[in-house]
Amino acid sequence: MGGTALSRTAGSAQVIKKDQLERFEYDDPAATLMQVPGVYVRGEDGVGLRPNLGIRGANPDRSKKLTLMEDGILFGPAPYSAPAAYYFPLVTRMTQMRVIKGPGAIAYGPQTVGGAVDFISRPVPTRTSGAADLAAGQYGYNKVHAWFGSGDDRLGFLVEGVRIQNTGFAELPNGADTGSTRNDWMVKAAYTIDPDAKTKHRLQLKLAYADEVSNETYLGQTDADFRTNPYRRYAASALDQMKNHRTGIVATHTIEGPESSYQLKTSAYRFDYQRTWNKLNRLGGAGAATVLANADDPGYAGYYGVMTGRIDSSGNGADTLYVGPNNRSFVSQGIQSVLSTQTKTGPLEHKLETGIRFHYDHIKRLHTESGYLMQGGQLVPSGEAPLTTSDNFAGTHAVALHMTDAMTWRNLTITPGARVELINSRTEDYQTKENKDALVAAVMPGIGAYYALLPSLGVLAGAYRGFSPPAPGSDSSVKPEYSVNYEAGARYTRGSSRAELIGFYNDYSNLTDVCTLASGCVSTNLDRQFDAGKARIYGLEAFVAHEQRVGAFRVPVSAAYTLTYGEFLNDFTSQDPIYGVVRKGDELPYIPLNQLNVTLAVEHRRAGINGAFNYVAPMREQAGNVAIERAVATDEQVWLDLGGYVNVSRWLRVYTNLRNAFGAENIVGRRPYGARVNAPRWLQVGLKFQF
Template identity: 50%
Template sequence: MIRSSVLPALLVLSVAPAALAQPPGEPAPAAPAEETPAKPAEEAAPKPEEAAQSAPADEKSGPPAPPPSPLEISVVGTRVQQTSGSAHVVTPKQLQRFKHDDPHKVFLSVPGVYIRGEDGFGLRPNIGIRGALSDRSKKITLMEDGVLFGPAPYSAPAAYYFPLIGRMDSVRVVKGPSAVSFGPHTIGGAIDLITAAIPSERRGMIDLSTGQFMHRKLHFRQALADDNYGVLVEVAHLGTDGFKELDGGGNTGFSRTELMLKGRYVFDPTAKVVNELEIKAGYGGEDSNETYLGLTDEDFRENPYRRYGASRLDHMEWNRTQLQLTHRARFGRKLDITTTLYRHDLHRIWRKVNGFRGAAISSVLANPEDPRAAVFYGVLTGQIAPSTPEETLLIGPNDRKFVSQGLQSTISYRPRTGPVRHRIEYGVRIHYDSIRRLHTQDGFLVEGNELVPEERFTQTTADNDASTWALSMHASDAATWGPLTVTVGARMESIRSEMDDRFEGTQTITVQQVIVPGAGVFVALPRDLGLFAGVHQGFSPVPPGQTVPVRPEKSVNYEAGMRWSPRRFRAEIIGFYNDYKNLTNICTFSTGCVEENLDQQSDGGAARVLGVEAYAESELKVRENLAIPGRFSYTFTDARFSTDFQSADPIFGNVRAGDELPYVPRHQLSASVGVEMPRWGANLSGTYVSAMRESAGQGEPAPGTATDAYFLLDASVNVRVLRWLSVYGLGRNLLDDAYIASRRPYGARPGAPRWLMIGAKADF
């Protein structure tokens, strides 16, 4: 529990470097990163050489300063050129160039971010940052408009829900010391998805596309606004019949729909204190024929897009509602207070193949030549009729209900003490989330491509409730004196979790409290060069319901680099080192865990992750009306355990010191280049990811224990037919590279094949 005597000190000590400000030239976001109000472009700090000659904008009267170039974004009130940590923004223009519907494709363009493919669509992304395990993105902080969007970020951090990336206006990734502002997970970093802001005028658009595999997409947005009020309505629908070929025929695709309504009211835009209220309501739903069942390596080589008929009944359905109320108060140009009240509800039912009564499917698919496994493989593929109860296939729904709600507030203050300019932030969040699990399964007999009910009793495998109350506070000060910017602070998390397991007849309570510090420094050099370095503590809490004593995940993370940022160009190179005191993983079905280990944490002890990130981005104007945009990112990572241990989590297994971490690629590269004119544009993108281990190990991976290295080539072309109408064409995986994207949880699973689409977008 929290001691009252500790709270006042924590209010002063806790930190959070703030959110990234919206790139100018694009609509400003409704809310930035967690607990942090947006910074208008005119409030971003001037370059160091400018600061030495004049007072900052927030102390001047008169009109705001002109907006910076599209590549100038800000962190903790300082432009990215001056920030002491790593920060990247995928801008609206960059998102529109390729119109990716798979969020994995978007994050692969950001250095230091790794993904593990699963279904080829990115329905439930697996994202890791700087060595943090990628399974269900549970080791990073995920936000939409600054609010945690995971179904239950503390009680069940596995992100089985992810918003449609196609309706986002921009994407922000924060790493390094700045990550301590975004809790509860500060190990790798934070991701904030920014939805469309309410514009200051009447504006709308509709985007329609179709393509192979019965791809269909609709994106509609309409806004009405004046100086006092604004309303925005958005509808996004995405669907396909799927690219996998189910034995015996059938749909292997999905259908998703998301609705959003925003309303804004400004009481008096000319008042000394400007008060604004904004309400955001949303609904989302998915109906997908998705499975965890993959293939043997031999079947994958014959047809990588085959799907066994045993997965015919696999089906996911979920519905989600969200409601947020935000109040913003602006006291002149030095002080802002932003407060948000939020609630999200998610109900999902996933009916899927869980295994045989007498064998694990992962073992069967990994060794189909083994005499015993061969029988189960024959039953699984419909070649052999089941003859014993052990050969019965167990299929059942995992029924889960989630609640996530809370109240968060941030104060941003920009004073000056002598020659030193400060960007100070204080924030607090009170959060509650819960999960209700009811897992059942029934037996089915595989007869050819049909599944026949065994007609025995329904087995209940899990029946529990978990909930968490969490109080988090943060504070930070980014102080600039001439060419020097120093950012310091810390974050506090106080967490009380409870698990009521009706299936086992047990109750457990977990209490955690931690202060997470961080600091960084930036030194501006002549000719737009800068040096920066930082250190922060990584933390990831223990989830509720642990049956054995475990420790939180903790690390000390270091980074240092150089940045060059002349106008319309940004390049940087960063070295990072994460020293894990205790690397952990939480067992999930997606990693192949059995029911009795579900949501149990495994401690991996000491580990170290080191690497180098290189990044360059430009909007080169060759001449008037001709631009050549380019983007390049490369990440080298070496991630290894430092201790020996044994784990029931199959993604770890029996580990020896020196073993490489699973699903962390050694090399990852992404590059894009384009030609853009007022009437047309074309862009080409290439992505390379080296092979990844599917469990810890050393040396050359044994056959069947790693993913494939792959190279994906994507392209887009658009033509403006009328002032308000554009048509476009998209090509994914143009070289039609068939590769194993994952082996979790059951067998080899492919990435998406070549995929061609055409569409039209109207602006009005």
Template identity: 30%
Template sequence: MNKILVLPLMLLSISTFAQLSTQDTLTSRNLEEVTIIGDKGKSLPGAGQYIGVRKLEKLNQPNVNNVLRIIPGVNVRDEEGFGLRPNIGLRGTPVNRSAKITLMEDGILIAPAPYADPSAYYFPTFARMQGIEVLKGSSQIKYGPYTIGGAVNLLSTTIPSTFKGFAQLSYGSFGTNQQRVWVGDSRKNFDYVFEVNRIASNGFKKLDNGGNTGFDRRDVMGKLRWHTDENVRIPQSVTLKVLNTTEEGNETYLGLTYEDFKANPIKRYAGTQNDILDLKHNHLSLNHTIIPSKNLAINTTAYYSYTLRDWYRANTFGGKSINNILADPITNQEGYNIMSGKANGAIEGQASNRTYLSKGLQTNAQYSFTTNEISHKFQVGIRYHTDQADRYATSSTSTMTNGVLIQTGIGFKGNKENQIRNAKSFATFLSYDLSYKGLKVSPGVRYEKVNIDFQNYGTADNARLGTALKSAKNDLFIVLPGIGINYELNPNMSAFGGVHKGFSPPGMPSITSTTGQAKVETSINYELGYRFNKSGLNAQVVGFLNNYDNILGSDNVSGGGAGTGDLFNAGNAKIQGLEIGIEYDLLHKKNANSDLKLPVSIAYTYTDAKFQETFVNGGGDWGSGTINKNDLIPFITPHLLTTSIGIENKKFNATIIGRYTGETRTKPGQSDAIVPNDNIKYNDVNTITGFLIIDVSANYKFSQNFSAFATINNITNNKSIVANLPQGYRPNMPLSFNIGLKAEF
């Protein structure tokens, strides 16, 4: 039956993701850059939020984590304080390295290797974005491969309709600074935008014996678009996008023991002074859009991405692993003293060099027409995608001498990890929207065919001759149906709901697992929601249930595991919750002639996540041993609340935002919470205490072209533990400020 269903889809389609406007009659306007949600969120048969450039300009937040927290249903775990490699989950999906959500920039998959190695060690620079979209529920079947939680689409600088330029300069605490300039124009047949962005910092953490703990990230982007004349019979456009990103980050995986965190939360051990991340990312895409008739539009994109991520990190101190030292610094006193620079001794480090390639071709065809009072829209698409992760990890030796780390030897390339991960995928979807008066019904189906190839050459075969090669393959296909409904009760309110089958790929087949191969992760997802928009009040309430047939655990160093990258079957699980989003202008009815506004907002998420069967876990991020039915799934925060209040007029605006992250379980279980405290060992802790961070942002417009802004982050200087991963307790950025100027011309 599956094959019968898939065949017509393959014949009809031409690919996925870059969605066109939902107008019934297509015009040359569709040749411009478009969004997934945009201003269509009120009619989606599912939950979707769009944050545009005006909101981002008010917040002045280069950290994507702080912006995502204003969207219900989004769970974020902080790591290095700047949001360069965010850990994002949607509706209870794991947050680690954003590996279980579909990440896109301008509608194109942007994780370095979405199928073969999905951990997002590269994440687009949020400081250069003009918008962000989050899609959840049944509407997301168009945007795989990760369709359980949802999709995040970042919107880069668009080509302006007339000549326009923008410049931004800012400076703040810890030497944090940004320079951003872009200029663009639309001419008769040729349009363009060119952008240069740099954001850098000395870092807020303090290395023993001094040193830079910050980063320097630079982006250069260009978009060139050719298009036909405005009134031609068949409008067309071709857009070339080129992006180059580089980053040098003095960042480490190593956090702190509880005693050291309590004494100085921004301390960083001397043993990490040589830890550094070298990141390079190049992206190229070519998009063609054509409107053969007033009801038909076809959008096709070819894309290619190259990402290099080489992260050197200290691994052992005095022969003791970091995990052992954190678990018991007293027993492993010698290793701890070397780590903190108090004693001389040997250190083993590892450079994890990974090269990622990602490329594909995707097309979306949309056909709209009307019969009597019924509107119809068909969308059909295909994407062919391949990606690869080439992983070399090489160990080296150093010695700590009087607090200074000196390298003493480098092993041969690949002596810690030497493998290639390949994936090919063919994805297609068919969706149909039927609209009659206030009712919109949207059934659809997605098909994914994935071929995975894992080649492990072993740590002795530097030349990859295959003398110790171990390989494994996994081929799979799956059909994912869904349906969403939106009904306008009246012009001001609507109800929506949906059900769809969710899917996540199973990762690389294991060559070492003793618990069996990972299966695909699947779930049946339900949602029911209500929207209201009247008299300055905009509200949305959504209940959701993700009923997993098989939820997958993982083993990554960034998630607290050993780093094999293996996935583990965990069987049935249930994640359910409630999302509430409210926005209201308190002065909406006070004075209709005044431009003064007093906006307030609330974003609340409740999530209940539990395993539904007892099993023996294979290790990794959830630990080893038996996990019991009704144990809490770790790293999913039950209560998330973000509130804001602002004041604004034509010249000035200011916003205060409070972000509360509730108590978060870090280990499976049903027992009482054990939080970090004196005399509590690191491995005995199962919960991180909740915390509240308050930020303030203000903007003042001197003229039509010039404005100034200021932000204060963590205004109360909260010093809570925000995470215990990857290795040890980690702080939020302390009290900090940032001031800057913006110019439009």
């Protein structure tokens, strides 16, 4: 918080550094973030196209309860108006990832209940340098990643591009490609007006472009089919495909005072994101999720047969398959300034941070459906006119302010702070001609403390108010999500060694969820907020990292463990399938009781090997207080990733990675329609050139 050194931060924070990112060469942000305690993942596509991430029990659906940033700038398509994160930057382009939890979360927003994740991209180099990473593997996998830049103390530039593709591991009856192709480009230019001036002015321009074509679906399987062949895809999903592209521009001006006494960083940004996801939405007479959950019921067996392609559609409309190109366009833009200063008042040392952000974003939805008949295992148009299911707009203007002051006296650092969010939103439904406006003002105070018992050992504690904005246009009866979050623990830091043990308790006065298709909501409830009332989530996070030198070898090891409980504190019934019928004392869904990540590497200047072991306990998919039932829970997940490299020369490295070495085949989720599987055992081999 507030620019304090990580070892003395009055709150939870973890940094995944460049060497850790390069050690495993993950393409999936979720796999990378498993190294951080308190971060949960709900699996879906197996390759991390649209990760479902949660922190400290926050709902992981489309990562919508997290504040997601790249270089300190919100990167979600519409963080206020539609916070579901359908876009994520490619991890391989990053040099660092930061996770902020506890009181430090109030410096970021709008989502402060769980925490924030900041992806740090490659800086402009100060000398001529570059690299290329070429990889190939099973399932048609290939990666081309290259960057080149040059600079000095005045002027510099960087060009970087990544292309990752695969042909998919899921199996359609017609043998079609089920994979994806992603491109991610970035250009940076930096200029320092006078490098020798006491007060320095730096200008930076960042341009970005990304696109994706993925033959991805929301349709899973029945549990019985999954246990027979977890990689099977039903014929009804043969036309499913996501296409999206994103453009971005960020212009930054930084003023740095003499001897770094202060820094004022101002960034103006705009991102445009367009996506069209053509996918199976429903059948004429039944929902896909209902069919798969009751496939053995005579009333649904016919629908199930049509979905698998085993039975032809009757043509009576009930078993017509409705496939919809859900078209959405987004804009996210704004300007933000952050002032960081260091000063003294008597015996107190202050590190102050003050920030303000003016932000606007919107989403435009045009969802249509066309009917298809299953004929001979193929989808053919039914001939009926397309149906428009959603045609609307949601926009938000927001002003956010925050201030923190890390005050240090001898061994004690106390960091009070506060965040204010002023949110004005509007929705327009072009079908019903109904318009709604809403205004929300929220104040989030917080305080954290760290006391150094020894130079390397200290205790910490903190409390703050968590906040998640209501859906745009909500009337006054719809309340934001509020919580009071507490944490306390101890931290040891010495050289390359670090250990933390932190307990947390999140007391929700109003737990909420905004309905999405990804969670199984029907189109009439899309982006509608549902309240769950009071709840509490509490647990324990443990983290240890150490690097041992053994002769010419480095042996880095780390372990991250999370214990979490969560329960509702009142009865209610919700149309949101994430909740459903809930009784007081029921446990929250999608929170694993235990989660563990252990990484170990043995590295030499000429070669190295590494491994990452992961364990995730079964997660409820429905609220309940009886023993977890396999039919309504994810599987217990255990998997091992292995890797190794050989430095052929100073500029050439050969590496290999074996994902999921055990070949685990687990149900990682059933949202929205049926059982989904993790990625299979997957071998990848690559070459890295650098200069």
